[in-house]
Every structure is written in structure tokens, then in C-alpha cells.
Amino acid sequence: MNYGKKSTARKEKELTSKGTMVRKKFSVIFCKTLLICFFLAAVVGICAGIGIFKGIIDSAPDIDDIDASPTGQLSTVLDDEGNEIATLVTSGTNRDPVTIDKMPINLQHAFVAIEDERFYDHNGIDIKGIIRAGFKGIASGFHFHQGASTITQQLLKNNVFTDWTSEDSMADKFERKIQEQYLAIQLEKRESKNWILENYLNTINLGQNTLGVQAASKRYFNKDVSDLTLSECAVIAAITKSPTKYNPITNPDNNASRRKEVLDNMLDQGYISQEEHDEALEDNVYDRIQIVDNSTSSTANVNSYFVDTLTDQVMDDLINELGYTETQAFNALYGGGLTIYSTQNTNLQQICDDEVNNLDNYNGQVEYSFSYRLSIQKADGTRQNYSEQTMLTYYREKTGNNSYNINFSSKEDAQAAIDQYKADIMEEGDTIPGSGESVTFTIQPQASLTLMDQATGEVKALVGGRGDKTANKTLNRASDTTRQPGSTFKILAAYAPALDSGGMTLASVEDDAPYSYTNGRSLRNYDGQYRGFTTLREAICHSINIVTVKTLTDISTDLGYSYLQNFGFTTLDAEHDNNQALCLGGIYKGVTNLELTAAYATVANGGTYTKPRFYTKILDHDGNVLIDNTPQTHTVLKDTTAWLLTNAMEDVVTSGTGTIVNFGSMPIAGKTGTTTSDRDALFIGYTPYYTCGVWGGYDDNSELSSTRYPKLIWKAVMSRVHENLEYKDFTMPSGITSAVVCKKSGKLAVEGLCDCDPRGSMVETEYFATGTVPTEVCDHHVSATICTSSGMLANEYCPEETKQTGIYIVGGSEGTDDSPYLMTDELSNSTCNVHTSSSVTQPSTPSTNTTDTSNPTSGSLTGGGDNTTPDHGNTGTSTNTGGDTGTNGGTGTGSNTGTGGGTGTGGNTGTGGGTGTGGGSSGTGSDGNTTN
Numbered sequence: 001m002n003y004g005k006k007s008t009a010r011k012e013k014e015l016t017s018k019g020t021m022v023r024k025k026f027s028v029i030f031c032k033t034l035l036i037c038f039f040l041a042a043v044v045g046i047c048a049g050i051g052i053f054k055g056i057i058d059s060a061p062d063i064d065d066i067d068a069s070p071t072g073q074l075s076t077v078l079d080d081e082g083n084e085i086a087t088l089v090t091s092g093t094n095r096d097p098v099t100i101d102k103m104p105i106n107l108q109h110a111f112v113a114i115e116d117e118r119f120y121d122h123n124g125i126d127i128k129g130i131i132r133a134g135f136k137g138i139a140s141g142f143h144f145h146q147g148a149s150t151i152t153q154q155l156l157k158n159n160v161f162t163d164w165t166s167e168d169s170m171a172d173k174f175e176r177k178i179q180e181q182y183l184a185i186q187l188e189k190r191e192s193k194n195w196i197l198e199n200y201l202n203t204i205n206l207g208q209n210t211l212g213v214q215a216a217s218k219r220y221f222n223k224d225v226s227d228l229t230l231s232e233c234a235v236i237a238a239i240t241k242s243p244t245k246y247n248p249i250t251n252p253d254n255n256a257s258r259r260k261e262v263l264d265n266m267l268d269q270g271y272i273s274q275e276e277h278d279e280a281l282e283d284n285v286y287d288r289i290q291i292v293d294n295s296t297s298s299t300a301n302v303n304s305y306f307v308d309t310l311t312d313q314v315m316d317d318l319i320n321e322l323g324y325t326e327t328q329a330f331n332a333l334y335g336g337g338l339t340i341y342s343t344q345n346t347n348l349q350q351i352c353d354d355e356v357n358n359l360d361n362y363n364g365q366v367e368y369s370f371s372y373r374l375s376i377q378k379a380d381g382t383r384q385n386y387s388e389q390t391m392l393t394y395y396r397e398k399t400g401n402n403s404y405n406i407n408f409s410s411k412e413d414a415q416a417a418i419d420q421y422k423a424d425i426m427e428e429g430d431t432i433p434g435s436g437e438s439v440t441f442t443i444q445p446q447a448s449l450t451l452m453d454q455a456t457g458e459v460k461a462l463v464g465g466r467g468d469k470t471a472n473k474t475l476n477r478a479s480d481t482t483r484q485p486g487s488t489f490k491i492l493a494a495y496a497p498a499l500d501s502g503g504m505t506l507a508s509v510e511d512d513a514p515y516s517y518t519n520g521r522s523l524r525n526y527d528g529q530y531r532g533f534t535t536l537r538e539a540i541c542h543s544i545n546i547v548t549v550k551t552l553t554d555i556s557t558d559l560g561y562s563y564l565q566n567f568g569f570t571t572l573d574a575e576h577d578n579n580q581a582l583c584l585g586g587i588y589k590g591v592t593n594l595e596l597t598a599a600y601a602t603v604a605n606g607g608t609y610t611k612p613r614f615y616t617k618i619l620d621h622d623g624n625v626l627i628d629n630t631p632q633t634h635t636v637l638k639d640t641t642a643w644l645l646t647n648a649m650e651d652v653v654t655s656g657t658g659t660i661v662n663f664g665s666m667p668i669a670g671k672t673g674t675t676t677s678d679r680d681a682l683f684i685g686y687t688p689y690y691t692c693g694v695w696g697g698y699d700d701n702s703e704l705s706s707t708r709y710p711k712l713i714w715k716a717v718m719s720r721v722h723e724n725l726e727y728k729d730f731t732m733p734s735g736i737t738s739a740v741v742c743k744k745s746g747k748l749a750v751e752g753l754c755d756c757d758p759r760g761s762m763v764e765t766e767y768f769a770t771g772t773v774p775t776e777v778c779d780h781h782v783s784a785t786i787c788t789s790s791g792m793l794a795n796e797y798c799p800e801e802t803k804q805t806g807i808y809i810v811g812g813s814e815g816t817d818d819s820p821y822l823m824t825d826e827l828s829n830s831t832c833n834v835h836t837s838s839s840v841t842q843p844s845t846p847s848t849n850t851t852d853t854s855n856p857t858s859g860s861l862t863g864g865g866d867n868t869t870p871d872h873g874n875t876g877t878s879t880n881t882g883g884d885t886g887t888n889g890g891t892g893t894g895s896n897t898g899t900g901g902g903t904g905t906g907g908n909t910g911t912g913g914g915t916g917t918g919g920g921s922s923g924t925g926s927d928g929n930t931t932n
Contacts, residue, residue: 070097070159070203070212075338077307079346080458086307088334096214098225100198106230106272107213108197110237113265114258116151120193124152124184152184155200158331205330206236207243209311209473220248220289223435230276231283234262244326252286259285287385288375288435303472305464306344309479309594310614314340317627337621343458343613348451348721352461355716356447362709367407367444368414369699374422375436379429391421392700405702407444414441443467445704447696447713448477448593450612451721454601454691457610457631462594475699482571482590483695486673487543488684491645492567492599493560494552494583495536499769500563500607500641502555506537506648507746507766507774510550513813517580523549526674532809532818533744533780537766540648541656543672545584552583566636567599568609585675596684597693603645604669604686606733607637639733640769645669646730647767649685658683660711663719667729670714674707681707683714688728692718735770744809744818745780753781756807758821782823784808787832797835 077086206216217225238258248255318329372388408414451461464476498504512531539547576588602609611632649669652658670685684693696710742754743762755761785805787794812818
């Protein structure tokens, strides 16, 4: 660098030049102006923010005008005639308020530790929590999943800002949050921490239809909240974040994980010692939680199975249609003053309740099972827990009988088994602590029932179990429990798709013969019989397994599975269920009675599925329509398909497996169903008015001694339901036609063949959708003349007295009902070898008008051919000595028997001859033709 005089002078000149000075001045002025603008913008923004904030604060409710204590208006349920049938959240049921001094200190600290760790220190809002949540939200890409609401804010949110469920934008949420925080500060100035915590713990939703810690304590532990242990307190505190996800009954593993978090937080925050923490964590508390709180619930406030299912549907619709969270929906349903117009008909419900509990329908059969829990305090201080499942395992191992069950003929016998079990497992020094044992008896075998109006999809009655219902949200065998549907699935998985899009008709036949699945496992019919060629109509009527599986295989299991999905089933599993056993009800999870009844209601409704509805509309507390529950429908089957299935299922009731349900005063269509070893029994059927589904079985899946009682219940219910209803028939849609078919081929019948089957006429009039009538004539029946001496087809040398003409079946299987009448390949290719030319003395001069037997097979085997006109014979030649040829001549081998046509070229001649009407010996006729 040059530091000479010249260089320095030059630099001084540049720095003091006029241009340089102007540029510097401009830069300074620009920077000052920019700073001033930024400052002014910041001031304006701050002022605007202050103004907005002040406006939000000013619009907040006055602290003196609010009541943050838990409140709520009753929701009312009405039947389909406007009569009140239930109220939701009455005092002492869903919410049972208690004062803070009745709440264990561990329970209080458990909620504080997991929900608001600085509750006792902050002034209503948690600044540290807000900053922490903000940083975590930014770090995760502005996904703010972690909240910073204090217990005080949550109390205000649930009891003051009840309109937060209708927030439509972030601005609305932002406004409510600011007001919430402002009022939280104000509330903390006015009320004590204990007052805030007490009201919060009496407000919160803790699942299983409970509000507040006292109701939850009774629901889960059958005890007052004051008696809760530390472990039990942590269970209840763990529920709060999501009453469904952390429900200790339905999701015990999730609850256990969060319970550990509660206990860890309590330890970290100094509320409990390490020893208390470890002891609580080791407690297997979930064995003590009662699923059904029969012993402590008041039947006066117990909702019916129908109302239980109704509330589930309302909750789902509030969440899915209005966008409520689960807590919002719960609060609206049980404290929002809603009016719910249900679809239940009280009279029909009473009929269903009566008959499901009528001992006559069970032939007086009464047994009892139980739900049992036992907690034993060992001498060394440890605790062991037992249930009916451990008892069942114990006795199966002790007796070596894997079929041992806990169904007893009386409560006394059941109690004796329990007492013996206790005596077997308890050791010296063992004790049973208070509330360490409970038992709930349940009548067996059980039943469930759904009654629907198929035209509207309205559920008119629902019964979820036999016996007294003594608690809310107990086991509902109609809408919640899944069981195997057995043969009721045959209609839905095989025959409906086969007729609707599989190219089959009710006249289509399958060979009912020994058969195995593609995996090699053999399949048999329930009665052990094989009927040979069998139409789909007959298979439906008599519930034939092999024909059903072959039908599904022919149309593909993919098609059957897709139809079941369209029928509304939500419990199917594509990986496990899409196979040949699908049509017999062999599915992975089973189905509910409700969904199965709705699927049959689809057929009854002309092929249109309507989602089952338990209510028609909901009004808010001001009388405004909250939800208008219009029917949700879609087409599953063509109306012609639905009618054909209905017509076939009428046969089930009149002459098939379901005759016991026929009460005579109304047309009935339906299907029976049983499962392997008779563990489930069902009848699903309908009239032109209603569809009803009845299931029967043991809760523990034991074998039934009789599968009759679901059918008896169905008949008893439906006969009473229809007592005063006008007779109505199933309406045949346009597009139905009929044709006379052969029951062994499914094709057009051939006179003289199909009606002459040795087992009786195989001709029947069948219904078809227009365009599906068969065009081919029967090719399964043939007429053959057998020589009784050889058992082979007769030839021209066989004496008349050894010839025997009969009708045979072509293409059948050995071991079936067709066996004695089969035209086997061996028989069809044989000719009598007993009577030959050498054994017969030929006359020197043939007489006139005698039968020409020059063709040894021409008069032995005839059958229907491919001609499509069954009522006219083919022009043929009757071979006589005179060689007469006539239009009404005998039909040749493979040709149709025409009107008046004889059977077989060279066949027996004359009216009354051979196979002719009034058959017998040959006679001489004017034209030499056999007349049938």
C-alpha cells in the first residue's frame, strides 16, 4: 500500500470532494427515513394489536356474570309417536358432584401433575407452558399439537365458552383463547385454587358415559372416589386426554401407558415417593375394573339397549357431520338440552322385549354364567388377581376337559363352583381385601334382536340381550357384538351376486356331490346327503352347502366379497375373508346382528340399502334443527334380483329349513343359519312390512343344545307385530317372466323326459328376470331301453320281455341321489352281449308291420337335443316293414321328443306301446309311431 505524500493528498481530496459529501448525506438521510418508517409501522402495528386485544377483552363476558361451575340441560329422547322414552344426564347418574375434601389428595395431585404442573403457582395462565408449546410447535413445522391450557382455562372452556364447538376459523379460536386467558386471570383473583380444582374434577368427561371423578370411580371401581388408591387415581387421571383412546375398559394398554406417565410426573414433581410410585406401578389395577357395573347401578336410570345404540349413533354424527371433537359431542349429548326424535316404536319394542325374555320360547331352558373377579392378599404382602377366565383355565386343566364351561343350571350351582374355586386356590394366610371380590350373573343362552322398517331404514326395536339390563352401556349383543352369521350369508355372498351379475338364474344347477375346497379341505352338507344336480332355488330352500360354495366359486369370491361390502358390512377383512368359505359365514371377525338385519332389509326393499337409523332429527336447546337425519341409501341389487331372492326365500319358510317360523297370516321370506357345532343360531327374515333378525348363542361360545329358540322368538315377535296389519303381498316388479324348466338341467323341459324321471316329475315353472330365460332344452334326461338279462342297452335281438325302458341322468356324479339313474359312459357305450344273431332264429319271410331292428342302437337311447322348440317334434322316419314315413314320426337319437312323436327310431309302435302313454307291450298303430 502506497503511503506517499501524493497518494495521501489524493485520498484527502476524494474524501472531501463535493460528490462524495452528497452521497454520504443521502445515505444518512435514507437510513434515518427507513428507520423512522419501520418505527412508525411498529407503532401502528402495536397500536392496532392493542386495539384488537382491547376489543377482544372488552367483548369478553364480565367475570361477575359467569358461572364456571358445571351445569347442563337434560337431553330428551322421544319415540316415533313423540312420547318421551329417556332422558340423558339426570342428577346422580352421569354426573355425581362431590366436594374437594372428599377427593383424595393423590387424585388431585394426579390431575395437576399430568394436566397443569404449575397450577398452584400461576395466576390462571402458564407463561412457561405457552412459550414451551410455541417453541415445540415452531420446531415441528408450525404444527401446534401440544397445548398450554391451564386447569383454570379448561374449566372456563367447558362451562363458560360452550360455543367453542362452533368455531369456524383460526380468528374465532384466537379470540376465544384471549378471552379465556383473560377470564382465567380474573377467576383466579376471585376464587381459590381448591374451588377451581373441585369444579374442574366434577366437570370433566371420563368415558363410559361418566362426567366427573365420582361417577368415574363408581363406574370403573365400584367405590366412592374417597376410597381410591394411588394406582386407581392415576388410571382416572390418565383418561382425561382422550376418553376413548385411554378408556381403561376398551383400551387398557393405552391407559396403562399414560398411567405410568401420570405416576412419573407425580414422582418428578414431589407428590409421591419412589416407593409409592413403584408400588402403584406394580399394581395390576385393570383386573379390578368392572366392565359391567351391575351391582351399583340404579335400574331406574338405566337406558335400554336401543337408547344405548342411539347415543352411539348421535355421538358419531355430531363428530363426523358437525365436526365436534369427542368431548364436544359428549357434552352436547349429555348436557346440551337436545331433543332427539328416535325411530323406536314403544309398542313394538315391548313385544320384542317380552318375547326375548319369554321362557316358553326357550322351552324353559335357563342357565347362568358370570363375570367374576377376585383379588387375594398373600401372606407375604403381594397381591394376586383372578377372573372367570383364570377359573375356566384352571378347571379345564384340572378336569382335562377343554369343553368345560361356566354355564350352570342355577345361580346356586354357579356360586358353588366359585366357592370351590376359591377354596382350591387360596392358601393359609391369604385374605380377600375389601372390594376384592365381585360376581355378576348373566342368564344363558343369550339372544339379540333387531326389528327394522326396510322401506325407511328405521330401527323400530332392538334387544341387546336376554335378562334384566341393570346398567348403561353394557354388552350389547345386537349392535356391538360380532358373531358368525352361518348360512344366512349364503344369500348375500353367493346367490345375490350370482343372480344379479353372475349370469345365473334360480334354475341354474350345480352338482351336489362330494367336494373339497381348493385348499383340499373337504366340505359336506349339514345333513350329510348329496342330491346330485340341484337348482339354486332348491339349494336356498334346503340350505345346501356344496351348491352354495360351487356357486360362489363359479362367480368368483371377489364378486361375492364386493357385494357384501355393498350390503353395508363394516367388519369384513379382505385378507382373511375373501375365500370360498365366505358364503357359509366363515369369516374372521363375524358380523353384528344390526348389520346383518340391514343387509336382509336391502333385499326386502327391492335391492336398495338404507343405513339403519335410530333417529330422524335432533333439535338444539332452542328448538333449532341441529341434524336432519335423512336416509342414506345406495343400490345393491336390481329390483328383479331382489324379488327373485324373496320368492326363493319364501320356499325356505313354506317347505324348507325355516318352516317353524311360519305364522300364516302374512307372506314371509327368510333364511336360517347355524354355525359349526351349533355355536350360533339365527333366523333373518322379512314380510312386506318389517325385517327382523334374531341371533342366539352362549356368550362364551359354548355349543347350543338346541338351535330352535331363535326361530321361535322370531315367530312369536312377528306374529304379534302383524296382528292388526292389513294383508299385503310382496310386489312383483316389471321385468319378471316365467318358463317351464327341468330341475335337473335348469334348461327348458322336454315332455316325455323331464316329467318322467323315476323320482317324480322334474318339471317346474320358474321365474326369471327378462332376458335370462334359458334357450336350450334339457340335455340331462335321456330315455334308454335296457336289456334286463345283460344290464346293457338292448339290441334288436333282445326279446321284448327282457327290454325295460326308463329315464336316465347324463353327466351326474356317483354317490349322489342321481346314482341309481345315471347314464354312465360305460352304460352308454355298451350293447347287450347276451342276445346275438346266433341266439335268435330269423323268420324266412318277414311279416308286414313288424318292427325293423336292423339298427341295434336306434331304438335303445334317446334324449333331448339342441333344438329350441320343445313343443313340436322333429320330422322323422318311423321304420316299419312297410317303410312308412310320417311328419309325426319317431324322433331320432339326440333329437327332441315332438308333440305326438314316438321315442326312438324303430321304437315301440302303437298307442300304449313302450314309452307311450299307458306304456306296456308293443301294439300296432296306423302310422307305426310311439305315442307319449
